[in-house]
Amino acid sequence: MAFMFLREAVQAYRQRDPAARSAAEVLLCYPGLHALLWHRLAHGLWSRGFRLPGRFTSHLGRFLTGIEIHPGARIGRRLIIDHGMGVVIGETAEIGDDVYLYHQVTLGGTSSERGKRHPTVGNNVIVGAGAKILGGITIGDNARVGANAVVVQPVAAGETVVGIPARPVERDKLKSDPPKAVVRQPSFVAYGTPCDNAPDPVVCAIETLRAELFALEARVAAMQRSPAAE
């Protein structure tokens, strides 16, 4: 069982980390793998009711690897914790299979209540360096969390989120949806619009706003000339 665990963990590192050159290197030099071994021991003790020994084992693992995994956390297969230093995984966190975490990731809580208060991370999720995922939220399968993001809302499967607070990357949406101003006024053609055939949707949106501004200025000027007419 332990041998199986080690074999597939080493394989996962070698497949997914281009810096991993040999099985011996992974076994000797990857703190993420060492932290998982400590966690298996700590979790085994914790789930059999040996709470203090479990906690102390986890503390030893943290001391030696710089990675803090609470012994209560549930971790799936082939987790990779790349670099590792500063990673914190809370007591009620759950992690699926084939997840990839970089250094300084926190799967943390936002409340001092005792129940489920840490995130559930789906399969095949990537969490960038320094990202914080906070609260009992779910990160869907195949999602990606950008470096340094702070995630406080659930993330849908396959979604990429970045920033503080983390939001989905909007670029694809902008490319596929026409700007709202164009939808509202499809026949408005002042100042270089319509945008239906414009190659760049951002330029299109700016041109539409300029056109609306021009129309409003003209209307205000007309009102100033003859207030009764408007």
Ligand SMILES: CC(C)(COP(=O)(O)OP(=O)(O)OC[C@H]1O[C@@H](n2cnc3c(N)ncnc32)[C@H](O)[C@@H]1OP(=O)(O)O)[C@@H](O)C(=O)NCCC(=O)NCCS
């Ligand atoms: C989030 C991430 C997965 C997106 O990768 P991607 O799909 O290739 O996306 P892109 O690089 O094309 O960026 C898409 C948009 O998100 C922005 N973006 C990307 N990563 C971001 C981040 N971490 N924070 C804020 N914005 C980010 C880009 O500027 C771009 O914005 P734009 O559309 O306005 O130009 C990736 O940028 C990331 O952060 N990976 C983590 C890597 C890491 O932690 N490495 C540590 C190695 S030690």
